Amino acid sequence: MKTNYQYLRTEEAPILPPPATQSGIMGWLWQNMFSSMVQFHNVGAAIRSLLMIALTVVLAYAGFNTIVSLVQFAFIDAVWSDPDGLKRGVCTTVDQGGIATSQVGACWPYVGAKFKTIVYGAYPTEELWRVDIVFALLAVGIVWLVLENTPGRKLVGISMLTVFPVIALILLTGGHFEIEAQTFVIMAIVGLGGVALWVLGRNGGLGAFIEAFSAMFLLAGVTSLALLVAAFATSIDFGLVEVETSLWGGLLVTLVVALTGIAASLPLGVLFALGRRSEMPLIRYLSVGFIEFWRGVPLITVLFMSSVMLPMFLPGTEYQVDELGQTVLDAEGKPVILSEGWDFDKLLRALIGVALFSAAYMAEVIRGGLQAIPKGQYEGAMALGLSYGQMTQLIVLPQALKIVIPGIVNTFIGLFKDTTLVLIIGIFDLLGAIQSSFTDSSWATPTTNATGYLVCALIFFVFCFGMSRYSVYLEHKLDTGHKS
Amino acid sequence: MANRNNAGIGRLIYDQKFRSIFFQVLVAVALIAFVAWIADNTLSNIDAQEKKKGFGFLEDTAGFQILNTLGTAITDYTPGVSTYWDVFVTGVANTLVVAFLGVIAATAIGFVMGIFRLSNNAILKGFSTVYVEVLRNVPLLLQLFFWYFFVLRAMPDARSRIQLWGEEVGINITGLYAPAPQPQEGFGWVWLALAVAVVGGILFSNYAKKLQAETGKQLPVLWTQVGLIIGLPLITYWVMGSPLEWEYPTFNETGPIFKRGFGDTGLVLIPEMIAVWLALSLYTASFIAEIVRAGIMAVPKGQSEASSALGLKPNVALRMVIIPQAMRVIVPPLTSQYLNLTKNSSLSVAIAYPDVVSVFAGTALNQVGQEIEMVFMMMMVYLTVSLSTSIFMNWFNGRIKLVER
Numbered sequence: 001m002k003t004n005y006q007y008l009r010t011e012e013a014p015i016l017p018p019p020a021t022q023s024g025i026m027g028w029l030w031q032n033m034f035s036s037m038v039q040f041h042n043v044g045a046a047i048r049s050l051l052m053i054a055l056t057v058v059l060a061y062a063g064f065n066t067i068v069s070l071v072q073f074a075f076i077d078a079v080w081s082d083p084d085g086l087k088r089g090v091c092t093t094v095d096q097g098g099i100a101t102s103q104v105g106a107c108w109p110y111v112g113a114k115f116k117t118i119v120y121g122a123y124p125t126e127e128l129w130r131v132d133i134v135f136a137l138l139a140v141g142i143v144w145l146v147l148e149n150t151p152g153r154k155l156v157g158i159s160m161l162t163v164f165p166v167i168a169l170i171l172l173t174g175g176h177f178e179i180e181a182q183t184f185v186i187m188a189i190v191g192l193g194g195v196a197l198w199v200l201g202r203n204g205g206l207g208a209f210i211e212a213f214s215a216m217f218l219l220a221g222v223t224s225l226a227l228l229v230a231a232f233a234t235s236i237d238f239g240l241v242e243v244e245t246s247l248w249g250g251l252l253v254t255l256v257v258a259l260t261g262i263a264a265s266l267p268l269g270v271l272f273a274l275g276r277r278s279e280m281p282l283i284r285y286l287s288v289g290f291i292e293f294w295r296g297v298p299l300i301t302v303l304f305m306s307s308v309m310l311p312m313f314l315p316g317t318e319y320q321v322d323e324l325g326q327t328v329l330d331a332e333g334k335p336v337i338l339s340e341g342w343d344f345d346k347l348l349r350a351l352i353g354v355a356l357f358s359a360a361y362m363a364e365v366i367r368g369g370l371q372a373i374p375k376g377q378y379e380g381a382m383a384l385g386l387s388y389g390q391m392t393q394l395i396v397l398p399q400a401l402k403i404v405i406p407g408i409v410n411t412f413i414g415l416f417k418d419t420t421l422v423l424i425i426g427i428f429d430l431l432g433a434i435q436s437s438f439t440d441s442s443w444a445t446p447t448t449n450a451t452g453y454l455v456c457a458l459i460f461f462v463f464c465f466g467m468s469r470y471s472v473y474l475e476h477k478l479d480t481g482h483k484s
Numbered sequence: 485m486a487n488r489n490n491a492g493i494g495r496l497i498y499d500q501k502f503r504s505i506f507f508q509v510l511v512a513v514a515l516i517a518f519v520a521w522i523a524d525n526t527l528s529n530i531d532a533q534e535k536k537k538g539f540g541f542l543e544d545t546a547g548f549q550i551l552n553t554l555g556t557a558i559t560d561y562t563p564g565v566s567t568y569w570d571v572f573v574t575g576v577a578n579t580l581v582v583a584f585l586g587v588i589a590a591t592a593i594g595f596v597m598g599i600f601r602l603s604n605n606a607i608l609k610g611f612s613t614v615y616v617e618v619l620r621n622v623p624l625l626l627q628l629f630f631w632y633f634f635v636l637r638a639m640p641d642a643r644s645r646i647q648l649w650g651e652e653v654g655i656n657i658t659g660l661y662a663p664a665p666q667p668q669e670g671f672g673w674v675w676l677a678l679a680v681a682v683v684g685g686i687l688f689s690n691y692a693k694k695l696q697a698e699t700g701k702q703l704p705v706l707w708t709q710v711g712l713i714i715g716l717p718l719i720t721y722w723v724m725g726s727p728l729e730w731e732y733p734t735f736n737e738t739g740p741i742f743k744r745g746f747g748d749t750g751l752v753l754i755p756e757m758i759a760v761w762l763a764l765s766l767y768t769a770s771f772i773a774e775i776v777r778a779g780i781m782a783v784p785k786g787q788s789e790a791s792s793a794l795g796l797k798p799n800v801a802l803r804m805v806i807i808p809q810a811m812r813v814i815v816p817p818l819t820s821q822y823l824n825l826t827k828n829s830s831l832s833v834a835i836a837y838p839d840v841v842s843v844f845a846g847t848a849l850n851q852v853g854q855e856i857e858m859v860f861m862m863m864m865v866y867l868t869v870s871l872s873t874s875i876f877m878n879w880f881n882g883r884i885k886l887v888e889r
Contacts, residue, residue, distance in 0.1 A: 032606040044799075052605065059611045282508040286515070296870035297863045298827035304845055305863070308855040313522045316529045417623040424834055431626055453630050457622045464621035 077105030091445040106451045114437045121249015121428050130171040166230045174242040179235045187228040194221020215389045245347040249428035257419040262412050264355035269362025294360030299418050306353030307425045317341035350422050358415050365407040369400035409471035413464050541852045542569040550838050554581050571848050575840030582760050583826040589765035594772025601777045619770035632759035632835045643744045661733035664751035670727040677720035685709035756837035768825045779814035819877040823870050
């Protein structure tokens with residue numbers, strides 16, 4: 001039955017464009033800007049809208065102003081080159097004794113002149129290639145690990161944690177350490193003994209006691225042998241000039257402190273995180289005490305402690321004393337030394353402090369991962385008859401560490417920024433190098449400070465922002481969607 | 485394999501209890517040996533360097549000058565008269581003052597920035613995004629140097645000033661000068677009135693809750709409380725004849741050159757303190773902003789939809805539904821930010837703001853030379869603050885956490 005209704009429409013309605021408030025630039029502006037400012041239907045909304053307008057105007061003005069003055073400072077008014085070698089003259093106005101005709105912005109030639117200090121500190125110029133090799137190895141290693149699908153990632157990762165530090169140590173310091181023969185002998189005995197006990201005893205060949213602890217013997221043996229190899233490598237004379245750590249500085253020190261901190265804090269952090277969840281009360285309380293102590297005090301006090309207290313804790317030089325309490329002198333009039341004191345390098349002391357400090361933070365991050373693992377995983381592992389060591393190594397840690405990778409990266413960002421504090425105990429890191437370059441009167445201009453701080457802030461920003469983006473990326477990638 | 489069934493030690497080592505005791509004894513012995521070794525080294529080092537031991541130095545007089553701050557006002561610090569204990573107290577007071585001010589400012593800025601980041605206004609959002617990303621990715625020490633060496637050192641010299649608010653508030657390289665409140669006789673009554681108002685407000689809200697539970701009637705609790713807390717002290721203040729005077733800073737523009745500049749009157753904030761305060765609060769605010777944003781986003785959208793379905797007005801829904809749930813997520817990380825701020829206040833040693841690290845572990849340590857005792861005391865200050873804040877926050881968390889049945 002077909003009927004023609006006059007009021008029934010026969011053709012389809014035309015497709016209307018979306019309302020102006022929904023599409024295009026105007027729509028975006030409306031939705032993201034003005035929609036919060038035009039509600040005047042009652043007094044409260046009107047007040048809110050007015051406030052919003054005022055705030056928007058003020059913030060837009062402040063933001064615009066900041067950007068304009070930054071661009072003005074860093075590009076438009078900046079001095080780019082110093083062809084005549086005038087140093088401070090090129091960045092100062094005629095009134096201030098320079099050649100610039102108007103107020104200058106950033107003084108980039110200063111950065112160029114101080115580039116070596118900013119990156120390497122006082123490291124001898126003819127030896128800089130050694131630092132460059134370390135930087136290059138580091139960059140290659142990190143890119144290798146960050147990029148996916150690169151071959152041999154696991155191998156590269158392990159060598160970055162084991163071989164790279166030794167190479168870096170030899171290149172940066174020059175190697176050729178004086179290590180006493182007995183140290184080698186002890187390490188060799190412990191190493192070979194440990195491995196031998198493991199080989200012979202793992203199947204019960206040397207009695208149940210040895211069998212029960214065979215994993216520990218293996219661990220001790222392998223660690224000892226690895227240390228032996230490292231010690232041997234650092235004691236070889238490669239013909240490199242020795243460079244004292246007091247000459248290191250700038251970005252080099254920043255990277256050394258941050259990377260040592262993170263590398264040392266990972267194993268320590270795992271140990272203390274496991275300790276905090278241990279069922280043995282003594283181990284648990286010790287771990288809690290360690291973690292809470294380091295987390296409760298600021299890094300500066302830790303650095304103070306490592307620089308002034310640590311030498312007190314370690315054996316000092318002992319001199320031979322006669323019955324009257326007088327120091328015995330030898331033929332040359334020098335006191336006779338019974339035993340050498342442990343004289344630690346200043347940088348090494350700071351590194352110890354940083355490592356312990358970051359280990360406590362790392363332990364808390366890793367504990368978060370351990371807690372996130374369902375109880376069934378532990379029970380399953382135990383039901384399979386795995387020992388504590390096997391369970392931890394094969395079941396728990398791989399899952400826990402994977403969960404906390406973003407947390408580890410965040411800890412690293414914090415540590416990286418905190419390395420600046422070493423300048424307070426007199427080690428010249430990146431910020432320290434820049435701060436100390438201000439005292440150079442040949443580059444003293446009104447904008448030197450600002451330029452230096454800008455460069456320093458930019459370097460840190462690039463590193464930290466890059467890492468935080470990477471951690472966000474990892475978080476998305478590792479999010480398997482199983483979280484409840 | 486046969487050995488496993490042997491009696492004696494062979495069986496004992498597979499006993500979990502035995503193994504756990506064995507390990508703990510091993511660790512305890514190693515730890516005691518380690519501590520004893522350190523103690524022995526330390527004692528012989530102290531003897532070798534002929535240093536004093538113990539805390540007797542705290543009663544010696546300290547001869548050095550400390551910048552005038554609230555801390556020196558509390559201990560009435562005078563070089564040559566005050567003891568090292570006074571130095572310690574001065575340092576602790578300065579640390580606590582700057583941490584307290586920093587916490588307040590950081591919370592305010594952080595909450596504002598966090599809410600801005602969730603705004604649908606692109607300018608507000610963009611501003612706070614840039615703020616957060618820049619400030620938290622640049623080291624605090626660099627920011628501190630920026631504020632101190634770049635901004636505050638660039639202020640006019642001691643003979644001139646920038647007028648921020650007419651004659652009353654001005655700033656130059658020696659600090660920020662503002663009127664100082666001078667409570668006169670009878671001002672104590674205003675404090676008393678404030679205390680009464682706070683107690684009254686709490687009692688009133690309890691009564692209103694009870695009334696609502698019994699009869700369903702709602703009383704305007706918030707406005708009554710605001711009225712009480714503002715009104716009562718104001719009335720008392722007026723009744724007592726305005727017992728508060730302001731001491732204005734004076735500024736000599738003429739006269740002999742060495743007498744020009746700000747006088748001794750008024751409230752002075754030294755530039756070191758302003759720099760530490762600014763750097764700490766702006767830096768920490770960038771972390772708090774992220775925490776606030778995460779906390780608000782953690783409240784499911786269904787909660788606000790359900791509130792409006794129940795007929796709650798938007799501001800009531802915000803106050804009664806959204807904020808309490810967001811706070812539950814916000815409070816724990818907020819606490820650790822407060823602790824971080826307190827610990828980071830130790831950075832003030834870099835610009836010589838007289839906090840506990842700077843005056844006690846810095847200047848005083850150089851004069852006394854008893855590293856162990858002094859670094860220990862300094863660490864105990866931070867540990868005490870950290871642990872007591874943790875305890876308080878655990879209590880607070882327990883109060884606001886979800887009651888599950």
